[in-house]
Amino acid sequence: FTAEAFEETGGGPLYLQLHRLIADAIASGRLQPGDSLPSERELATMTGLSRVTVRKGVAELVASGQVIQKRGSGTFVAPKVEKLEQALSLLTSFTEDMARRGRNVESRWIARGLFTPAPEEVMALGLGVGAHVARLERVRSSDGVPLAIERASLPQDILPDPDCVTDSLYAVLQSRGLRPVRAVQRISAANLNAKDADLLGVSPGVAGLRIERISYLPSGKVVEFTRSLYRGDAYDFAVELKLAP
Ligand code: 16G
Numbered sequence: 012f013t014a015e016a017f018e019e020t021g022g023g024p025l026y027l028q029l030h031r032l033i034a035d036a037i038a039s040g041r042l043q044p045g046d047s048l049p050s051e052r053e054l055a056t057m058t059g060l061s062r063v064t065v066r067k068g069v070a071e072l073v074a075s076g077q078v079i080q081k082r083g084s085g086t087f088v089a090p091k092v093e094k095l096e097q098a099l100s101l102l103t104s105f106t107e108d109m110a111r112r113g114r115n116v117e118s119r120w121i122a123r124g125l126f127t128p129a130p131e132e133v134m135a136l137g138l139g140v141g142a143h144v145a146r147l148e149r150v151r152s153s154d155g156v157p158l159a160i161e162r163a164s165l166p167q168d169i170l171p172d173p174d175c176v177t178d179s180l181y182a183v184l185q186s187r188g189l190r191p192v193r194a195v196q197r198i199s200a201a202n203l204n205a206k207d208a209d210l211l212g213v214s215p216g217v218a219g220l221r222i223e224r225i226s227y228l229p230s231g232k233v234v235e236f237t238r239s240l241y242r243g244d245a246y247d248f249a250v251e252l253k254l255a256p
Contacts, residue, residue, distance in 0.1 A: 025060055029068030037077055037088055042069045048078060048086040073214045076244040080214055089213070092156055092245045099250040102194050102226065104153050104181035105161070116178070121148040121160075121210075123173050135225055135236035137153045145170040147180060150210050157211045158245050163237040184234065191226030191234040197250065198222050201240065211242050218243030 012018075021201045040248040049057065056066045069086060072078040080086050099109060109116045113206050128136070128144040136144065147163040163180060169189055170176070183189045201221040208215040220241040 026064045026071065029054070029058065029060060029065060030071040033068070033072055034075075034077060042088050044088050044090045046088045050085065074216045074217060076213055076242075078214075079212075090156065092242070094245060094247060095158070096108070096247045096249050099196070099248045102191065104179055105159070106179035106182065109153045117152045117155075118119035118149040118178070119152070121150065123147050123149075123176070125167060125171075125173060128164070131219060136164060136166050136233050138166060143167040145173040147173060147176055156245065157237050157242070159235060159241045160207055160210055161239045163235050165232075165235050166233065169232075169234055181236075189228065189234060192229050194224050194226035196222060196224045203240065203242075207240055211240075213242060213244070220246060220248070222248075 033048070042048075046246055048054070048069070051062055051065050051069065051152055053189070054060070054069070055062050060068075069078070069080075073080055073086075078086050079089050095112070100245075103111075106116050107190070124146065125143045126146050128138055128142070132138065132144050138144065145165045145167055147161070149161055150157050151159045151161055165173075169184075181190060199221045201219045202216050203211065203213060203219045205215040207219070208217065211219075220243055222237075222239045222241065224235065224237045224239070226237075
C-alpha cells in the first residue's frame with residue numbers, strides 16, 4: 012500500500028481510495044482470508060494519509076464485511092463466503108435448502124426447552140392461558156460458515172419434547188404429521204449488534220436480514236413463530252413476480 016500505488020487508484024475521496032486499494036488486494040488474492048492488515052499507524056506511514064483518513068477507509072471495509080476487527084489482536088481479511096440465493100416462494104427448511112445445494116449443516120444450540128412464553132409469542136402462536144412454548148435457538152452453519160441465528164417458538168402441544176430436535180425441526184414435524192403447509196414471512200433490514208455479530212463471526216454493525224416466519228397446518232393452526240437473522244453478505248432472497256391480473 013505504497014503512496015505510488017495510491018496514485019493509481021483513480022481519484023475520489025482519499026478514504027475511499029484506500030478502501031478500493033485494499034478491496035482490490037483482497038479481490039485479486041494478494042491478501043488472503045485470515046491475513047492481517049497492517050495497523051492503522053503502519054497504513055498511515057505507508058500511504059502518507061492521516062490516521063483519521065486511514066480509520067475511515069478501514070471502517071468502510073469493516074462495514075462491508077470484507078475485513079473483521081478483533082479487539083486487541085487487529086484487523087483481518089474475512090473468510091470467503093459464497094453468496095447463497097434462496098427462492099422465497101417455497102416453504103422449505105434450512106436443512107433441505109442446504110441439502111439441495113450439496114452442503115452440510117451444523118447447528119450450535121443456544122437454547123432448547125419449554126419456557127413461559129413472552130407476550131409476542133402468546134400473540135403470534137395464539138396460546139391459551141398457562142400454555143408453555145417450545146423454544147429452539149441455534150446458530151445455523153453450512154460447510155463451517157455461520158449463516159443465520161434462528162429463534163423458533165412452537166406451541167407446547169405441537170412440540171412437547173423440544174429435546175428430541177437434534178437436527179432438522181421440519182423432519183421431526185413431518186414424522187408426526189405436523190409439517191407446516193403455508194407460511195407468512197416478513198423481511199426487514201437490520202444491522203447486527205455486538206452479540207449477534209459475534210455469534211455469526213462478523214463485525215458488529217454489518218448488514219443483516221431479519222426474517223420472521225409464521226407457519227401453519229392445513230387446519231390453520233400456527234406451528235411456528237421463527238425469527239431469524241441472516242448474514243447480509245451471505246444471503247440473497249429471490250422472488251418470482253407475475254403480472255398483476
Ligand atoms: C428455515 C426457516 C425456519 C424453520 C427452519 C427449519 C427461514 C427464514 N426460516 O430456516 O422458520 O424453522 O428452516 O429448519 O427460512 P430445519 O428443519 O433444518 O430445523
